[in-house]
Amino acid sequence: MFKMLLFLLLLWFLPPTEGSQHAEPMFTAVTNSVLPPDYDSNPTQLNYGVAVTDVDHDGDFEIVVAGYNGPNLVLKYDRAQKRLVNIAVDERSSPYYALRDRQGNAIGVTACDIDGDGREEIYFLNTNNAFSGGRGVSVGPILSSSASDIFCDNENGPNFLFHNQGDGTFVDAAAGAGVDDPHQHGRGVALADFNRDGKVDIVYGNWNGPHRLYLQMSAHGKVRFRDIASPKFSMPSPVRTVIAADFDNDQELEIFFNNFAHRSSSANRLFRVIRRDHGDPLLEELNPGDALEPEGRGTGGVVTDFDGDGMLDLILSHGESMAQPLSVFRGSQGFSNNWLRVVPRTRFGAFARGAKVVLYTKKSGAHLRIIDGGSGYLCEMEPVAHFGLGKDEASSVEVTWPDGKMASRSVASGEMNSVLEIPYPRDEDRLQDPAPLECGRGFSQQENGHCMDTNECIQFPFVCPRDKPVCVNTYGSYWCRTNKRCSRGYEPNEDGTACVAFLGASGSAWPGPAPSGNSQIRSGRGSSCQRGGGAAADSRGQSPPSRQAGPREWLRSGCFGSAAAAGLRGPQSGRTPPCRDSRPVTGPRRRPRRCCRWSCRCRCWSCRCCTGPRRWKSRSAAALRSAASCIAGATDLGDRGQLGSGTHSRAAC
Numbered sequence: 001m002f003k004m005l006l007f008l009l010l011l012w013f014l015p016p017t018e019g020s021q022h023a024e025p026m027f028t029a030v031t032n033s034v035l036p037p038d039y040d041s042n043p044t045q046l047n048y049g050v051a052v053t054d055v056d057h058d059g060d061f062e063i064v065v066a067g068y069n070g071p072n073l074v075l076k077y078d079r080a081q082k083r084l085v086n087i088a089v090d091e092r093s094s095p096y097y098a099l100r101d102r103q104g105n106a107i108g109v110t111a112c113d114i115d116g117d118g119r120e121e122i123y124f125l126n127t128n129n130a131f132s133g134g135r136g137v138s139v140g141p142i143l144s145s146s147a148s149d150i151f152c153d154n155e156n157g158p159n160f161l162f163h164n165q166g167d168g169t170f171v172d173a174a175a176g177a178g179v180d181d182p183h184q185h186g187r188g189v190a191l192a193d194f195n196r197d198g199k200v201d202i203v204y205g206n207w208n209g210p211h212r213l214y215l216q217m218s219a220h221g222k223v224r225f226r227d228i229a230s231p232k233f234s235m236p237s238p239v240r241t242v243i244a245a246d247f248d249n250d251q252e253l254e255i256f257f258n259n260f261a262h263r264s265s266s267a268n269r270l271f272r273v274i275r276r277d278h279g280d281p282l283l284e285e286l287n288p289g290d291a292l293e294p295e296g297r298g299t300g301g302v303v304t305d306f307d308g309d310g311m312l313d314l315i316l317s318h319g320e321s322m323a324q325p326l327s328v329f330r331g332s333q334g335f336s337n338n339w340l341r342v343v344p345r346t347r348f349g350a351f352a353r354g355a356k357v358v359l360y361t362k363k364s365g366a367h368l369r370i371i372d373g374g375s376g377y378l379c380e381m382e383p384v385a386h387f388g389l390g391k392d393e394a395s396s397v398e399v400t401w402p403d404g405k406m407a408s409r410s411v412a413s414g415e416m417n418s419v420l421e422i423p424y425p426r427d428e429d430r431l432q433d434p435a436p437l438e439c440g441r442g443f444s445q446q447e448n449g450h451c452m453d454t455n456e457c458i459q460f461p462f463v464c465p466r467d468k469p470v471c472v473n474t475y476g477s478y479w480c481r482t483n484k485r486c487s488r489g490y491e492p493n494e495d496g497t498a499c500v501a502f503l504g505a506s507g508s509a510w511p512g513p514a515p516s517g518n519s520q521i522r523s524g525r526g527s528s529c530q531r532g533g534g535a536a537a538d539s540r541g542q543s544p545p546s547r548q549a550g551p552r553e554w555l556r557s558g559c560f561g562s563a564a565a566a567g568l569r570g571p572q573s574g575r576t577p578p579c580r581d582s583r584p585v586t587g588p589r590r591r592p593r594r595c596c597r598w599s600c601r602c603r604c605w606s607c608r609c610c611t612g613p614r615r616w617k618s619r620s621a622a623a624l625r626s627a628a629s630c631i632a633g634a635t636d637l638g639d640r641g642q643l644g645s646g647t648h649s650r651a652a653c
Contacts (some may be wrong), residue, residue, distance in 0.1 A: 025289025026247055026254070027314060027329035034083050037325040041086040042107035045070035046319030047326065049378030050302045053351070055096065056087070061304050061382055064099070064123055065326065066106035072099055073326075084306065084328070104128055107379035113350035120350055125378065136189035136242070139373030140355050142200045142216075143173065143223055145502030146404045148373065150353040151179070153186020155206045184209040188242030188377035192253055193368035194273045195281050198358075199454070200370060201225075201253055211257070213273075215280070224243040229284045233271055238262040240302040241377040247312050248334030249388030251364055254354065258316060260299040262534045264567055265294040268316075278479045282339040292331045297322045310339045310417055312386060338416050340391040343398045344371060347424040351383035357402040359385070359411075359423075360440040360451050363392045365476035371556075389416075395438040397422070398450055407449050410437050418651070423593055434536040442476030458476045 035042045046068040055062040055074055063084070065073040071627065074088040074096055086095040101124060108125030135155055142149040147164035148415050151174075154160065156181035160240060162170035174180040189204035190302070199216040206212070211234050214225035227234075227588065233255075241258040248254075253273045260264040270293055274282040291314060300317040307313070311331045318324035345353035353442040369385035370509050377515045387394070399422045407425040434449020456463060456478040457471035464471045464480035478624040484492040486499035493500045 001071055012025065021288055025287045025290040025332055027291035027561060028332045029290035030330050031326070034328045035326060036083075038090065040072070041075065041084060042071055042325045043067075044323045044325050044624070046323055047073075047317035048107040048290040048299045048301075048319055049125070049380075050300045050317050050376075051111050051122070051313060051380040052302050052304045052382035053111045053122065053380075055099075055122070060396045061306060061359055062087070062159070062204065063068060063302065064109050064111070064122060065316055065317055066109040066300070066378070067125075068105050071102045072104070072109070072124065074099055081309075088547045094640070099128070110374070110380045112210055112348065113348060113354055113374065113624070116346075116348045116350075117344075118349035130412060133185055135373035136377050138146075138189045138191045138202070140191050140200060140370035141354070141400070141402070142191065142202070143177075146356065146400045146406075146594050147404060150374075151191070151202060153181070153187060153189050153206075155207070158182035159186060167273040173223075177223055179212075179214055181212065187239050188258070188375075188379075190242050190244040190255075190375050190381075191370045191372055192244040194244075194253060196273075196275050196365060196475070198366065203242060203244055205257055206236070208236045208238055209232040210236060211239065211242075211464065212457075213255075213283070228280045228283075233283045233287055235491065237269070238288060239267050240298050241379055242314075243301060243303055243314075243376060243381070245312050245381075246386065246388035247303075247314070247331045249310070249337035249339045249390065250334050251367070251388055251390045251392065251583075256291075256301075258301045258576045259296075260298050260320065261295050262321075267292045267294040268298065269298070270584070270598045277477070278474070283352075288334060289318070289329075293565075294325065296327070298326055298476075300377060300379045302376065302379055302381055303386075303488075305341065305386070310341070311335070333622045334388065337392065338393060338477055340387045340389065340394050340411070340416060341419045342385040342387070342397055342399070342422060343368075343383065344385075344422045345403070345424055346401075352401055352424070353383050353397075357385035358398045358400075359387050359394050360390045360396045360398070360438075361389060362395050362438070362440050364389075365440060365442055366451075395440045396451060406450060408434070408437060410435065440476075579638070 006303040017139070021406050030038075031042075037044060047065050047070075050064040052061050052062045053064065053348060054060065055064065056076070060077065063073075066074060071090070075084040076087050077083075078085045087100045088094065090100065099122065104124060104126035105128040106124040106126050109122065111120040111122050113267065136153045138151045139148050142151060142161065142265050143163045144166075147166055148219040149164050150160070150162040150170065152160040159174050160172055161177055161179055164170055165175045168203055171633075184206040185208075187205045187207050189202065191200050191202060194201045194203070195215055196215070197216075198461060199218075201216050202212070202214045204212055211229055212227050213233060216229055217226050218223050219320065231372075237257065238260045239257050240260050241257070242251050243256040243270060245256070246253055247256075252275065255271045255273060257267050257271075257635040268288050269286040269288040269290070272284045272286055274284055276282055278533035293316070296316065297318040297320055298316055299319045302315055303312045303516055304315070305312055311334070313331075314329040315325045316329070318327070332607060342357050344355045344357065346352045346412045351371070353371050357369045357371065358366050358367075371383050371385060372381055375381045393413060393416055396404065396408060396410045397420065398408040400406050401424065405425050407422060409422070411420070434445075436447070437445045437451055439445055439451035442454055442456075444454045446452045452591075453473070454476055455473045457473045461471075463478065466478035468482050470481050472481060472484050481492075481497075484497070484499065486492060490499040492498070
């Protein structure tokens with residue numbers, strides 16, 4: 001009995017593992033009480049995109065639904081009846097009658113203030129007498145500090161990541177950033193800062209393909225995205241809308257996949273992204289509860305707090321292959337947690353879509369949200385930065401508009417669990433002295449009045465212990481790592497646990513021997529090959545070349561970079577050495593020798609130092625090149641197909 005109790009206690013205190021499912025349901029269906037199916041407000045029809053905006057300009061949000069084989073809907077929350085009511089009624093005298101557009105066959109909807117009158121216009125993507133192939137779009141400062149960039153996940157082609165150049169032009173940076181994903185079919189997309197490093201990350205779903213969770217990284221001044229999706233998270237499904245939000249106000253974001261029961265049942269899925277210090281976030285699968293909908297023909301969805309209780313509500317639309325009414329769900333967890341909703345405005349008073357909002361807290365650092373101008377699949381989320389804070393409290397908030405203007409203000413304790421309106425900054429406000437702000441742990445107020453990351457490594461130069469003397473500053477914190485020493489031509493990786501080849505702008509490695517120990521060789525295209533048979537797929541999910549691949553394919557592959565960095569070649573004329581073939585390779589006599597091993601999984605060479613008196617002499621004079629010339633002539637492989645001549649044709653290290 002005692003052992004059983006001890007085992008249960010251990011299970012209780014153990015942290016959740018990646019891929020485990022939380023048993024407590026997250027959502028409870030309230031459709032029958034809030035939006036019962038009927039002819040006027042919730043007809044059984046084919047619905048698609050959903051958007052949230054203030055249609056009647058009364059300060060409350062309405063939910064706009066694109067109807068395909070029926071009218072468009074504009075749902076407003078009636079506080080007296082405590083239910084959603086369609087205000088786009090079938091009466092020509094109604095001011096919202098034109099929004100019905102029953103013959104438009106709409107599939108997408110969005111809202112924005114085009115004419116600068118302070119009120120958002122509503123745009124429907126109609127398909128009557130037209131062909132449309134719209135997919136997911138997100139708009140926000142992804143690569144830029146303030147200007148709006150555009151990410152599009154496409155079908156039958158690579159994704160787009162249009163980097164705003166600030167002069168009215170855009171440059172597609174998807175391939176260089178590693179998010180082009182050319183062989184998949186993108187659907188819903190959302191922007192968020194999942195690991196709280198102050199950078200905008202991207203999550204999206206691929207139709208019956210692997211779903212992606214890209215964290216934004218920076219190395220040597222170049223922006224790259226790295227997919228951290230776990231096997232369960234990336235499991236293919238007929239996905240439509242993807243939503244990132246904090247449904248239980250516990251500080252951790254959840255990701256909701258709205259699936260379409262295409263040819264069989266396909267339940268919706270929910271994951272929590274748990275932040276970890278100095279590591280990738282943990283992805284925990286949650287129980288969606290009533291929002292599972294295994295037979296739902298999900299085509300769209302949004303989150304908004306239409307009843308003003310601080311808990312996000314989930315509205316899902318259905319259609320395409322079967323007429324189904326809308327579904328409404330409320331969260332069933334986190335009612336006692338703190339929250340704050342921030343609504344930035346433009347200079348004209350409209351919602352500032354594309355703005356970036358950073359909330360500084362007293363204990364948990366900085367939290368970032370994007371007022372996304374797109375998101376979802378044919379949808380648009382509410383123009384609000386919703387922050388769940390758990391038991392923490394906000395200290396100050398900072399808003400950055402797409403034109404670069406910034407505004408900061410403190411948050412009083414009495415303003416918790418409320419909605420803050422942030423007006424566009426006036427020019428005369430800049431002439432005043434900035435008010436003192438409480439930025440929270442890891443941040444400090446600068447002369448311009450804004451909170452910035454404190455560099456603890458400079459402020460406290462002896463903060464790290466002797467066994468980990470190297471201080472690495474992070475967003476709102478710091479950490480210490482070992483003083484990893486690498487050979488010439490190599491440098492420590494980001495966490496200081498391995499040496500990686502330093503690649504210049506041309507992509508060729510500096511000459512020098514490969515580092516000893518548990519080293520990792522990384523190419524300039526984002527792929528990596530570990531000694532001992534580590535996996536080597538590039539950042540776009542492509543596999544290394546096959547064992548029968550020709551030299552040109554090896555030259556284009558990321559795995560070839562590791563072979564070049566080691567001073568070796570890929571397969572000679574399509575022939576690969578047998579697995580577990582360890583070859584002592586030497587240059588001129590009396591030079592250090594290296595044993596180079598062929599990895600079956602990685603399909604590339606990795607080298608280490610050889611010990612012992614054994615010597616090997618090449619019969620090929622061309623094989624006795626120095627390491628520098630061997631690496632510098634790596635591109636010769638694509639032209640000649642082999643290095644040297646004779647029966648051995650082995651490169652010198």
